[in-house]
Amino acid sequence: MRLYHVSKSYMAGQYALHDVSLEVRRGEFVFLTGPSGAGKTTLMELIFAAEQPSEGQILVLGRNVARIGAGAIPALRRRVGVVFQDFKLLQDRTVEENVRLALDVIGTPRREARARVFQMLKSVGLQHRRFHHPLSLSGGEQQRVALARALVNEPEILLADEPTGNLDPELTIEIMDLIVSASTRGTTVIVATHDHGLIDRYGKRVLRLENGRVVEDHPAASSSIGASA
Amino acid sequence: MRLYHVSKSYMAGQYALHDVSLEVRRGEFVFLTGPSGAGKTTLMELIFAAEQPSEGQILVLGRNVARIGAGAIPALRRRVGVVFQDFKLLQDRTVEENVRLALDVIGTPRREARARVFQMLKSVGLQHRRFHHPLSLSGGEQQRVALARALVNEPEILLADEPTGNLDPELTIEIMDLIVSASTRGTTVIVATHDHGLIDRYGKRVLRLENGRVVEDHPAASSSIGASA
Amino acid sequence: MSRVLMLIAIAFGNALRGIRRASTTSLLAVLTIAVVLVLVGSAALLVENMSGLLDEFGAELQVTAYLEPGLPAEAQRELAERVGSAPGVEAVLLVDEAAALARFERIAGGAELLAGLEENPLPASIEVRLRADARTAESLAVLTDSLEGLPGIAELAQGQEWIEGYARAVALARGIATGIGIVLGLAALLIVANTIRLAVYARRDELDILALVGASRTFVRVPFLLEGTIQGLLGGLVALLVVWGAYELLLPQVRFGLELVLGRAELHFFTTVESVRLVLAGAGLGLLGSMTALVGAGSET
Amino acid sequence: MSRVLMLIAIAFGNALRGIRRASTTSLLAVLTIAVVLVLVGSAALLVENMSGLLDEFGAELQVTAYLEPGLPAEAQRELAERVGSAPGVEAVLLVDEAAALARFERIAGGAELLAGLEENPLPASIEVRLRADARTAESLAVLTDSLEGLPGIAELAQGQEWIEGYARAVALARGIATGIGIVLGLAALLIVANTIRLAVYARRDELDILALVGASRTFVRVPFLLEGTIQGLLGGLVALLVVWGAYELLLPQVRFGLELVLGRAELHFFTTVESVRLVLAGAGLGLLGSMTALVGAGSET
Numbered sequence A, B: 001m002r003l004y005h006v007s008k009s010y011m012a013g014q015y016a017l018h019d020v021s022l023e024v025r026r027g028e029f030v031f032l033t034g035p036s037g038a039g040k041t042t043l044m045e046l047i048f049a050a051e052q053p054s055e056g057q058i059l060v061l062g063r064n065v066a067r068i069g070a071g072a073i074p075a076l077r078r079r080v081g082v083v084f085q086d087f088k089l090l091q092d093r094t095v096e097e098n099v100r101l102a103l104d105v106i107g108t109p110r111r112e113a114r115a116r117v118f119q120m121l122k123s124v125g126l127q128h129r130r131f132h133h134p135l136s137l138s139g140g141e142q143q144r145v146a147l148a149r150a151l152v153n154e155p156e157i158l159l160a161d162e163p164t165g166n167l168d169p170e171l172t173i174e175i176m177d178l179i180v181s182a183s184t185r186g187t188t189v190i191v192a193t194h195d196h197g198l199i200d201r202y203g204k205r206v207l208r209l210e211n212g213r214v215v216e217d218h219p220a221a222s223s224s225i226g227a228s229a
Numbered sequence C, D: 001m002s003r004v005l006m007l008i009a010i011a012f013g014n015a016l017r018g019i020r021r022a023s024t025t026s027l028l029a030v031l032t033i034a035v036v037l038v039l040v041g042s043a044a045l046l047v048e049n050m051s052g053l054l055d056e057f058g059a060e061l062q063v064t065a066y067l068e069p070g071l072p073a074e075a076q077r078e079l080a081e082r083v084g085s086a087p088g089v090e091a092v093l094l095v096d097e098a099a100a101l102a103r104f105e106r107i108a109g110g111a112e113l114l115a116g117l118e119e120n121p122l123p124a125s126i127e128v129r130l131r132a133d134a135r136t137a138e139s140l141a142v143l144t145d146s147l148e149g150l151p152g153i154a155e156l157a158q159g160q161e162w163i164e165g166y167a168r169a170v171a172l173a174r175g176i177a178t179g180i181g182i183v184l185g186l187a188a189l190l191i192v193a194n195t196i197r198l199a200v201y202a203r204r205d206e207l208d209i210l211a212l213v214g215a216s217r218t219f220v221r222v223p224f225l226l227e228g229t230i231q232g233l234l235g236g237l238v239a240l241l242v243v244w245g246a247y248e249l250l251l252p253q254v255r256f257g258l259e260l261v262l263g264r265a266e267l268h269f270f271t272t273v274e275s276v277r278l279v280l281a282g283a284g285l286g287l288l289g290s291m292t293a294l295v296g297a298g299s300e301t
Ligand SMILES: Nc1ncnc2c1ncn2[C@@H]1O[C@H](COP(=O)(O)OP(=O)(O)OP(=O)(O)O)[C@@H](O)[C@H]1O
Pocket: A010, A011, A015, A016, A034, A035, A036, A037, A038, A039, A040, A041, A042, A043, A085, B135, B136, B137, B138, B139, B140, B141, B166, B167
């Protein structure tokens, strides 16, 4: 994944992202941090083609997202898992159906889909809640459902926006371990977080944004080299 | 504020809260903590009359919330400020209008309301965003708007569910200081959080929930005594 | 007191903002109400003009009183005047023997039929036109009773069957119009209520969140009711314009068609009062619709 | 291949779930479509039965051919047969001189008029009834041309004016029916499209979220289109039941009223084909409605 001089401006004269250039290699794990409103979510939205950059080019999985046609976006998104800051779960579907969405859109046979969803929910500790609706879940439970949906189809890229913001410290470690293990299986991971304890614990690469600019790019303690994702 | 043997069960046999009894004095500051799904949000919903307890009595501001009539609920809620875990902002109103809602419902004159809203937004650092819509705010910005709405009418009780979950460490301190200062002005405050750093820093009373039960009630370092809220 | 005024001001503000902001739902609601009222308005216009035509048609119905032969012209005129003042009579026309003959000769073959006769066999007659409200079998009976007693009148050709047929036709037309009115009215109410309910449903978050910040039921509901009323008003105005435009556009053709068939076509648009009534009907529908919408929404809040 | 089948299965599943889960919006949409189709159906039934009555009425229109005086009975019958085989003729009735006299005497005052005459002045005639499709001015012209050449016919009382009036009345009725059909059809489409659009709008989160997890446009849209179609189908069925119920309920009264006024009332409900067409119209409206709803929603996704 590569960004070349990317800027994003929602209002004339104000930049949510300003001249950001960076490269993330395949299978790499990156923490994205920075103060509130620094542009973390915006950066993820650009990678995900939920927003178009005002300037610059963005290469994701061999495609230039800055110039992608509307018809090609779904195919891209199926290869990218996302945990949104506000979860974005469908209130009128059960937990299982929400997670299964990511498999339904690629036409996975129902039986196989159910089995994989069950395994996934088990690994986030919510298999017993699979027939409930999101509204009847606690904040942390909803967050884990969102993560399960993002990971269930084994995406090539995982973008997780504050995935442990509503979790207690023990659960946070469990969930982060899950994400890290996906990354060791080859998934490129970007995790936005405010939790410095987490960043220190894992010793991964850290990108620090401030006012839309990359002000720090701290490499991982034990660097693993791969191709650009 | 007093709870007597309060239980809440959404499904037969499963308790979100189980036999909780506690007292919070007027002007007291309480941290509510515990793992995901422990019942923190549920406890706040009961105090706020958003849910009815399955068993037990709840006394808030001299009213028994467990038996309150639908007609009396608005009056109670106007004296209680709430920050919801999912913010609950109106997407089709500006930041200013969202915050002003809490003043509109008590019929505050427009001029006075605007002035107070402006001050409040300034203290959460968002006065320059007051004509924007929530959707164009970052997660942390939305969270601060929610807090501003909860505090703007100087409530007698403030219930804040994870009010700093989307904020960076510096901003977290700023915002918590704001909440603490409200409490020193006499507002009873309950803050649900997973952030142990925060709890340690302020040395306030800590209530720890697990599986719907109070497993720890750690008094404040410097106890301030007052009447029950 | 100023609090109350403030709350009222806020309610109005919220209603107007609701319409401006929720532009999609508002527009759809206004459009639907307009479409419904175009139907109601067109039907009303049709029925009204139809009943106007029926009235004109009814004006042709008449009772003919044949006079005794040999009555002097002076006596005939006097008699005609007396008949003219009888109950239910709108106008009378005296047709003397000569006029009757002239008329008969104009009928195809009539002249030949009478060619062999030396004397005019046709009697003079008084043709009585009835007032609109007297075109019923009952009024007719009263009239004929009072005419039959008059000296100089030989026979009454009552047109009883015609009158009864006409009265029945009017009753039937009125029945059909009432039926259409009830069906359309119910349909309009249902559709508008459904539409506003959907519009409210699309904004159910707003109802929830307002309740959470301590808004009273009234504070939450009044803006929605006002909004529905305003939407209805706008829908009514749009409908009035559309019906009026269609009327002006189609008038020449329709008038031509009616003149061909019926020989006359006195068409007219709604009066000002009726126009206002149509717009107010829209407002009423909007209010009623949003009331039913909120009744349903109440259970969820 | 199995992927495609899977996707189709999922689309159907989603559509059905959509209807079940979004029960509020679905119910309102079905209800609105039903109400709209009740209007359309009632109007169609009314128009159909009206045109049936108009047909019967037209059957009374006829051309009268007066025969030359003194033609022997045998020749009259032969002539009647020849006329009967002319183009556009449905039936003929021979009225000889005696029958004509008898008829004339039955008219009020007729007997007195003829009292002074020794000889019957009335001619024999052949009354020609026209086929339904020949009740136009053009067909009539053809017929009269072919009749005028026949020996033994003195004069044709064509009833030209009557026929033209009738043809115009039929055209006018058809025009009004078409007008009502167009207005109602447009209104139905607009209302249904609005309603489904509002229903879709209430669930816009779903469209957004599906797009975010990489659902293709087709995957997102097909269930909504299916849902709209199924809602339309259900609405059509409900409407058919309501119209049928109302028809059965009101039939006795309406028939009584019509018999009083028109002397006959051959009323009938939709045929099976027409009923199916009404229900399919509902499905079509639902499909069209959800298509327009998604066109609008597309800009937001
Ligand atoms: N749709 C939008 N319209 C206008 N401004 C926007 C929009 N989305 C984001 N912004 C602005 O862009 C800036 C960056 O926002 P972004 O959501 O990327 O921040 P963030 O780093 O994710 O912050 P947080 O940690 O609080 O979630 C913010 O100031 C925000 O208000």
